[in-house]
Amino acid sequence: MKLIIAIVQPEELPEIKEELLKRKIFKFTVSNALGQGKEIPLQEVYRGIAHEITLLKKVRLEIAVNDDYVDAAVEAICKVANKYQEKGRGKIFILPIEECIRIRTNEKGKEAIG
C-alpha cells in the first residue's frame, strides 16, 4: 500500500478528480497548501508598496492505494497537469503505508484502502 501525495494547481482539481474516477480510484483527501517552487512569484501591490508572493496557492491530494493502482493514479494526475507546459505544475511523492484501517468496520490492509 502506498500513500500518494500530490501537490497540484488548484484549478486542476476538478479534472484530476474526473480522471481518477475513470481509473476506479474513488477515494482521496484534499487540503489546501501554499507552495514554493520554480514558479514565477506573484506580484502584489498594497498602498504603494510592491512585494512578491512566492508562496503560491496549491492543492494537496492524498491518495492511499494498493500497489497496483499507483501507476494509474500517477498517470491520472500527470495527464491533467501536463496539458499546460509551464513551471509550477507540481510534484508527486509516493510513501509506503504499513497499515490501513477502515474506521467504520475495523477492516485492515488491502481491503480497507478502497
Next chain:
Amino acid sequence: MKLIIAIVQPEELPEIKEELLKRKIFKFTVSNALGQGKEIPLQEVYRGIAHEITLLKKVRLEIAVNDDYVDAAVEAICKVANKYQEKGRGKIFILPIEECIRIRTNEKGKEAIG
C-alpha cells in the same frame, strides 16, 4: 516510530481528543481537509441550480507515536467513530517514521516523540 494519519468527521474531534488523552497520547497535529469517499454527497442549491458536493469536510489528524502506542491510538480513534454506523467514518493510515526531532532540545528518536 509511526506516523498515524487519520481522516475523521469534524464533529468527532473533541471526543477523539479525550480518548487519546486517556491513553496518554498528548500530542498531535490537526488540519482540515476535504474528503471524497463512500459517503452520500451533500446536496446544495444556489439560485435554482442544484449540485452535489462530493468533497466533504473532514479533519485530518497526524499522530506520531512510538510503536507500542500505535494500537492504543488506533483504538481511541475507532472507539469514537464506531459509535455511528454510517458510511464516511474515515480511514487511518500508518506510515513509518525514520527519525523524529524535538526542535527545542534537538532530542532525537523515541525520546523526542512524546
Next chain:
Amino acid sequence: MKLIIAIVQPEELPEIKEELLKRKIFKFTVSNALGQGKEIPLQEVYRGIAHEITLLKKVRLEIAVNDDYVDAAVEAICKVANKYQEKGRGKIFILPIEECIRIRTNEKGKEAIG
C-alpha cells in the same frame, strides 16, 4: 529521498524560509494546522465564559529532499526555532519517500525532487 514534515510556530516561517534558501533548499509546501503539545494553552473568554484553547495555531512544512540534504534542512529549521527557549517549538518527522515525480516533465527520483 526523504519527506521532512516539520510542525513549527507560524511566526517563524519567514525566517525558516530564508534559512532553507541559504542551504539551497528552494522547494517546499506549507499548510496551516492546529497542534496540541506541551505548550501552555491559550486562555480565551467569551461572554463571561472562560475556556482553554489547547489546539494552537501551527504551520506545517513539507520538504522533500534527497538524503544528503536532510541534515541541512533539519538544521535550518532548528536554527530559527532554537532562538526561543520556550515549549511548543515543534517537531520534525522524517519519512521515507519511495518515489518522486515532477509532474511537468515526468522526471522521476532524485532528479525530480529539487
Next chain:
Amino acid sequence: MNSLELFTVNNLWMLVATILVFIMHLGFSALETGLTRTKNTVNILFKNVSIISIGILTYALCGFNLMYPGDFSFGQFFGFAGWGLNVPVGNAGLIEYANGQYTYYTDFIFQAMFAATAATIVSGAVAERIKLNSFLLFSFLYVAFVYPIAGSWKWGGGFLHQMGFYDFAGSTLVHSVGGWAALICAYLLGPRIGKYTKVGLKPIMGHNMPLAAIGVFLLWFGWYGFNGGSVLSADPGAVSYVFVTTSLSAAAGIVGSLLTSIFYLKTNDLSMILNGTLAGLVGITAGADVISPMNAIYIGFISGILVVFSIIFFDKIKIDDPVGAISVHLVCGIWGTLAVGIFSTSYSFVIQLIGILSYGFFSSLSAFLIFYTIKVLIGVRVTEEEEIIGLDIAEHEMESYSGFQIFTVE
C-alpha cells in the same frame, strides 16, 4: 391644529424616523449573525428578511387595527377595527388625522416598522437550533396578534394607559414583549448542543465580530428614529431632548458594561460592551422624554452592568441565548420601565410594576401557548444531526461563506 408647514415638517420627521427604525432590522440581522456560527448564517439572514416582510404585511392585515382599535370591545383589553387598512379619505387622513402631526399612512408605516422588531428579538435567542418553518409560523402569530393586542393596552389607549402607566417608546411594549417571547422560546427549545456540558459551560463563539459591531452601530443609529420618532412630531425641544438622553444612556451603557467586564470578568470583552450599548438604549427607551440627562446616564450605566450579570445568570440557569437578547431586551426593558417610576416624580413605581407584570403575564403566556402548540404539532427543533451540520446546509442547502476554509470544531 398645526399649520401646513408644521404638519409637513412633523410628518417628514416621522417618515425619516420610519426609515431609521427600518434599518434596525439590518442591525439585528448583522448582530445576530455576527454572534453565532458560520454554519447558521444563511438561516439567520433568511429569518430576518422574512420577519420584516411578515411584520409589515400582518400589520397591514390586522395589526394596526388591533393596536389602535379606536373603541375597545372587551373592556380596555381588546378591540379590533377590522381587517386591512381603513384609509380615511381627504384631510381626515392627512392634516386632520393627528392634528397636523402626521398622516394616516405615516402612522401606519411607522408603527408597522416597530411591529416586526418584537419578532426579531426572538430570532436571536432561538438562533442556531430552531426549525425555520416553526419560527416563521411563531413570528407570524406573535406579530399579527400578540404584539398589537398588548400594544393596545397602552398606546392604543387601553387599561394601562388609563391607569397612568408610562412607556415612552417601548422598553416594555416592544422590547420586553419581544424579550418574554425570547425567554419562553429559548426555554422550550433547550440549549444548543455543546453549550452546557458535563464538564461545565462552554462558550460557543460568534464568528464575525465586525458584523456584530456593524449591527450595534446600526441599531443605535436606528434608535434615534425609534425614540426620536416616538415624540410623534418634530417638536424641536422634545426630539432634541430625547436625542440627548438616548445618546447619554447608550454611552453610559458602554461604560457600565466595560467596567463590569474589566473588574468582574477580568477581560475586555467586546461582545459585552456591544450588549452594554444596546442595554443602555433599551433602558432609556421607556423614559427618554421624561428622564433628566444626568439620570439618563445612571439608567444607562446600570443597564450596562445589569446586562453583563444577566447574561451570566441565564447561562447559569442554562437558558441558552446566543446573542443576549433576553438580557438586553427583557431585563433592561423591565429595568428601564421601572426606572421611570424611580427617577421621574410624575409616574408611580407601582403602576409601572403593574404594567410590567401585565405585559409579562400576557406575553409569556401567549408565547408559551403558541410555541408549545407548534412544538407538539410540528416540532420546533431541528434534529441533532441537522444542528451539528448547521442550519445553512440542513434548511437551506447553501453555504454562507463559499470558498472560505472553515473549521467546524473547537
Next chain:
Amino acid sequence: MNSLELFTVNNLWMLVATILVFIMHLGFSALETGLTRTKNTVNILFKNVSIISIGILTYALCGFNLMYPGDFSFGQFFGFAGWGLNVPVGNAGLIEYANGQYTYYTDFIFQAMFAATAATIVSGAVAERIKLNSFLLFSFLYVAFVYPIAGSWKWGGGFLHQMGFYDFAGSTLVHSVGGWAALICAYLLGPRIGKYTKVGLKPIMGHNMPLAAIGVFLLWFGWYGFNGGSVLSADPGAVSYVFVTTSLSAAAGIVGSLLTSIFYLKTNDLSMILNGTLAGLVGITAGADVISPMNAIYIGFISGILVVFSIIFFDKIKIDDPVGAISVHLVCGIWGTLAVGIFSTSYSFVIQLIGILSYGFFSSLSAFLIFYTIKVLIGVRVTEEEEIIGLDIAEHEMESYSGFQIFTVE
C-alpha cells in the same frame, strides 16, 4: 409658490432623499460583492467606487443639461442646455426654481445620484470577467450620454411625457435603462468559465451572504429616498403614501420569491428572497404614487415570483448574470411599468408599452454600439488565465481577504 417654511422642508426632504439614494451605491457594492467570488471582490468594489465618481462628475459635465434641456433641438428627442452647471442666480435658483420645492443645487445633486445607478446595475451583470478599463469606459459613456438623453424623453418633458407615458420614479427610466445595458453587455461578454459546462449548469456560489444581505437592506433603505424623493416635495400625503406602497411591495416581493423558492425550487434559497425583495422594490417604482396599497402587494408579489423564474430563464439561455441584475432591474422594471397601465385607470397599457419599447430600443441599441465598439477596439473580456486567477490579482495585484484561507476550487 410655497412659503419659505414649506420651501425649506421640501428642500430638506429632497436632500435627505439624495443621501438615501447615495447609500444605495453601498447597497449595490455589498450585494454584488456578496454574490460573487472572493477572488473578484477588490475588482467589484473598485468598479463601484469609480462609478459613483463617474456618475456625479459626468452629470455635472453634461448629464443634467442633457436630461433637462429645457428646449429640445430634435423634436422631443434630444436637447442640450450646454456643458457644466448653469446656476441661475438669486432666487431663480432658490425658492423660485421649482415653485418652492427645491433649489437648483438640490435638483442637480438628487438627479446626479440617480444617474450613477444605471451604470451600477450593469456592474453586477458583467462581474467576474469584464476588463476594468473597458467597463469604466462603457460606464462613462452610458451615464454621460445614454441615460440622460433617455431620461429627457419623459422626465425632461420629451415625447413620451407628451404622450402620457407614466414612470413615477424610474422602473423604466432608471432600472430598465440599466437593465437593458446589463443584458446586452452580459450577452456580448459571454458567461463565466465553468458556469455552463458540457455536463450542464453549475452554480458559482457567492462568497459572503451577510454582505449580500447588508446590500439588500441598504438598497431598501435607500429606496425610500429613491421613491419618496421622486415626489419632488415633502408633501405629507404623497410621500407617506409612497412609503406605504413601497414597503408593501417589497414585503410582498419577499413572500412571492419565498413561496416560489419553496414550492418550485424546493428549497429556502436566501439569494432568491434577497432578489425578491429588490424585485418588489423595482416593480412598484413606476407607480408608487398611483397604485393602491392592495395592488402594491399584488405587484410586489408577482415581481417576487417573476424574478425567480427569470433568473432560471436567463440561465437556460446561457446569459450569465452573477447577481440577477437583469431579472431584478429589467424584467421587474418592465413589469412594474406595465402594471401602472394595468392597475391604474389613469394610464394606458398601450402607451406604457410604447414607452417600454422606446426605452428598450434606444438603451439596448446604444449599449450594443458602445460595448461592441469597445470590444472591437480594446476588448472587453479578461484572458482565461486572468479569469481563473481572479480579477483581484489580475487587475489590482491585491487580495480582498488577506490572511484568510480560501479554497478556490469547488
Next chain:
Amino acid sequence: MNSLELFTVNNLWMLVATILVFIMHLGFSALETGLTRTKNTVNILFKNVSIISIGILTYALCGFNLMYPGDFSFGQFFGFAGWGLNVPVGNAGLIEYANGQYTYYTDFIFQAMFAATAATIVSGAVAERIKLNSFLLFSFLYVAFVYPIAGSWKWGGGFLHQMGFYDFAGSTLVHSVGGWAALICAYLLGPRIGKYTKVGLKPIMGHNMPLAAIGVFLLWFGWYGFNGGSVLSADPGAVSYVFVTTSLSAAAGIVGSLLTSIFYLKTNDLSMILNGTLAGLVGITAGADVISPMNAIYIGFISGILVVFSIIFFDKIKIDDPVGAISVHLVCGIWGTLAVGIFSTSYSFVIQLIGILSYGFFSSLSAFLIFYTIKVLIGVRVTEEEEIIGLDIAEHEMESYSGFQIFTVE
C-alpha cells in the same frame, strides 16, 4: 428670529445631521478594521465603541463648555463655562437659543458627535500595536480637553475667529486636530513589527476590503451631515450648495487618486481610491460653503493626488500609519484649509496659514505631552510577543473570526 415652522425644520435638519455624523463612527470602525489584520480586529472595534462613549460623555462633562465658553478667561484662548450641561430654561433653550435655528440640546448633541471624531482619527494611525488602556486614557484627555479648547479658538469665538480665519466644518478644527495627534502618537509608538525591515518596506495588508469599502461609503454618507449640518440651519440654498461641493470634491478625490495610482503606482489600488475619496471629503470641509463647484472639483482632485504621495512619503520616513489617517486627515485637512485662502477671495491665505500653524502647534504639543507622559508612566506599546500574537488574544482573549482558518504569516 425665525418662525416656529422654520425653527422646527432647521432643528430637524440639525438632528438628522447629528445622526449622520454618528454613523461616521461606524464608518471609521469599518475602515480601520478592514485595513488592518484579522488578529487586531476585536481590539479596533473595542476602541471605536469606547471612543464614541468617551466622546459623548466628556463632551457633556466639560467639552461643550470648554468649546463654547461664552466668555473667555485668558484672552481669547481659554474659557470654561463650568462642568456639566447648563440647560437654559424655557424658550432660552429652545427657539431663542440660536434665533430659531436649533435648541440647546440639539447644539450639544450635534457638537458632541463631532468631538469623538478627533479621537477616532488617532485610533487608525496607532492601530495594531497600542496598549488599550493607554489609548483610552489618551483619547479621554484629548477629547475632553484638547479638542474643545482648540475648537473654542474659532467656533467658540476665540482669537482665530476674531482674526478672520475660516474653517467651515472642520478641515482644521476636527480633521487636522485629530491628524496631528495621529502623527505624534504614531511617531512615539514606532512602526509595527515587520513593516520596515532591513530588506526594505513590507506591506502589511488589510484583511477585509469589503469592510473597508463599507467604511468609506458610510463616511461619505455621514459627511453630508458633517458638512451639511455645519450650515447650522436647513437654509435650502446653503445646505444644497454644500451638498454639491462636497459630492463633487469626493468624486474628484476618487479620480485624482485613481489616476495617481494608475500612472504613478502602475496599479489599480483599491485602498488608495478609498483614501482618495476621504481625501476629497476632508479637503472640501473647510470651504464647502464658499468654494465654487468647479473649484471643489479642483480641491478634491488635488486632495486625491496628495493623499497617495503623502502615504508613500510617511512610509518613506518610517511613520507607520496602517490606515492612512495622517495623510487623509492631517495633510488634506491642511490643504483644504489653505485652499479656502487660495480659491476664495474673501479669505486670506496668510490668516489661513496662521490658523493652521496655531492648531498644529497646540495639537501636536498637547498630544506629545499627554502621550509621552502616558508612555513614561504606564507605557504605550504592547510587548513584541503580544503584537505578534495579536491584540485580540493579548488584550481581549478573544478571536474576531472564530471558525475561519486564518494564516498568520505572509
